[in-house]
Amino acid sequence: MGYSHKTIEAKWQKYWSENSTFKSEEESSIKPKYYVLDMFPYPSGAGLHVGHALGYVATDIVARYKRMKGFNVLHPMGWDAFGLPAEQYAIKTGTHPKITTQENVKNFKNQINKLGFSYDWSKEINTTDPEYYRWTQWIFLQLYNKGLAYEEEVNVNWCPELKAVLANEEVVNGKSDIGGHPVIRLPMKQWILKITDYAESLLEGLDDLDWPENIKELQKNWIGKSEGVELSFEIDGFKEKIDVYTTRPDTLFGATYMVLAPEHPLVDKIVTESSRKEVNEYIIETQKKSDFDRTEVNKDKTGVFTGSYAINPFSKEKIEVWIADYVLISYGTGAIMAVPGHDERDWEFANKYDLPIQEVIEGGNIKKAAYTAKGNAKIINSKNDNTLSLDGLSVEEGIIKAINFIEKSGFGKSTINYKLRDWLFSRQRYWGEPFPIIHTKENIETVNENELPVLLPEVDNYKPSDDGKSPLSNINSWVEVKDAKGNIVGLRETNTMPQWAGSCWYFLRFTDPKNTSNAWSKEKENYWMPVDLYIGGQEHAVLHLLYSRFWHHVLFDLGLVSTKEPFKKLYNQGMILGDDGTKMSKSRGNVINPEEIIDEYGADSMRLYEMFMGPLNKSKPWSTKGLQGCYRFINKLWSVIINEEGNLSSKIKDNINPDNETLFIHHQTIKKLGDDIENLHFNTAVSQLMIYSNHMQKCDSLSKNLIKELVIIIAPFVPHLAEELWSILGNKDSISYQEWPSYDESLIQLDNVTIAVQVNGKLRANIEVPKDSAEDFVVSEALSLKNVKKFTSLGSIVKTIHVPNRLLNFVVK
């Protein structure tokens, strides 16, 4: 009887569900805990993708393995269900996003279950559930009360097509990340979270994390720490001063002009009458430009002279003050000292407008280009008897001396700047968490914690207005907050939170999903957190992963969570490409539907193949032919153990002493599978299983004890097959909590080893000798071989290198 994946997989999926096989034990368990988490999906209408499955298979293998290793495992799943697609579908069809979400969740869950994952569904959560977003609102209040949430009129990224404000992180090359629509700048009153207060904390926290280096690097770059000095320049004829930020105070003598951002508040004050017209025109011009146009690379720099002069505090020379949009108001002080000799941007600008270029670092040709060498490069032309001299110092020394002087003489102080900007936290949308905020005449008031959640009201029209007002603003009965007498005492905030809000803390809710009096209980949080292993796509490197770390740091500072960092180990699964090697997409017609694959080959084959394809973190093309190889493996293994009648093969016997080779492969396989799962090297684990099954096929008889252990160790990979074999082997319980077998190190060592014999590093022969043979013995054995003699006789042996049990190399001259 062949292996019938359809009936067997359905049978065990039903069994697991009916027996709640994968329900975690309470936190009172004496077992050590293990929290393994997937990035929970947005349940889209398109359904599960083979790429989703890749990460889920990996975490499922780890979860099942850890259970067998005696851990109390938390392996939950939920839905990140607020967001644009459901809302846009509602605008188009009038279907309430709640309905769409429910249908998509049902479909996703159904597909996920077909893959035989061991989720604890009793802990399922959904970010759009009022019992969930109640606590998202509650966390917002904690942030607000800590002074980390504020409202401000800001230039926002407004996307007219989506009719929504987007976060900086959601704008790519001047277009919306979702849909690729143009984005313009528009002033609007918005909620903002002060993530910049946590820039240093978020940067420092990265050090101890077991995360891929490139993700840490990405976050570091995004935070963009820079150390420098802030100092002021006097303006000739005004009492105001211009503050600038620079990382190169050693080049101060080379500062030959200054530039203010067009939005800089001093511009209006210092501009001379003769320049005013031109300056105003320039400002209007820049306002019209989108952020994308302004920051486009290699764009011709533009600017105008204000007519005023500043005094270089070191050289005491008068230098021109310009405005130009290559200086950003949002970074540093919004003004710079320009050192065209040693900064490429300043050089380009000075060259275009014929401003003086002064050489203060030796070694380049500043007539041709800016010379940007640092470190040991020598400072020149930097001497003023009334201030200080940096001549002859290296750049490194010069920076230190200049900072000391600047601080002592009161020109300024050393300063740290970050590229990270505050997080724009409101959207003009319906399908998101309402803010627990009420605007009264004078104040902003928060909704009482015990009155949460602020429920999303029903609306007739999901369309946002063209001027950027949320659909909620049209529902007066919801917006207007009245007192007992029916007087309007306040208006509700009509913006909603962005999609990232719900995913910022869902991993905390999983520890205690049913709690109705708190977001989570301290005990449960303390037991389960942090997440031991977190697997998901790399696309969340600076969005979800930075935002959720930020919230977690705040919660930690408030004493609400027990660890500063939420995710101890992070791993990114790679992309699965179409069989043509390009990204899977509908338009290319290369999308693989997991349901069809499962139908034809079974979930176990699909799981095994996705792991076998290659390293988990690499992108690799799909090949249904390759999957067939895994399908064959499963059938082969089945037919080795099970006979035509569906019973245990007569080859399998209780009282058998396996031969040494079998014992070797058996114990090696146990060891390798354990090691590989711990290191997430699933592809090599699968090939080891193939090696074992190829060997078993050649054996005339098989030991029942070894087969039992084998079935246990394949269970994390092919759980349905393993359960079925386990039950045919005469066991009543699920295999899921069987103890992972131990291996015998001594059996992995062979009595004889093969040693490579080289002459001058080239392989000339292989010899088999007893393990741990002495060098003398190996040398004499090797020298007795014809082919070795042939090459050693070409000269004399000057040196012999012996690597025990591996290799022998004669150096002949």
Add this chain to the structure above:
RNA sequence: GCCCGGGUGGUGAAAUUGGUAGACACAAGGGACUUAAAAUCCCUCGGAGAUAACACUCCGUGCCGGUUCGAGUCCGGCCCCGGGCACCA
């Protein structure tokens, strides 16, 4: 431009600290079984040379150079591919 990854057979890929390159699979070719096909099983499978045959020899991990008895692995320079950042002073 800057910062990360990565380049190994026809294909996906293996290869502890430098120690027999190509495990395991896919594809291909040949054979067995079959009336036939499917399925299954067996053999070959980096390139070139050589032999009656086995043995064997040379070349080979993007390119060039270096360190070493020995380099896919370490060092320097370059080329190509993927990802991220991008006037952040």
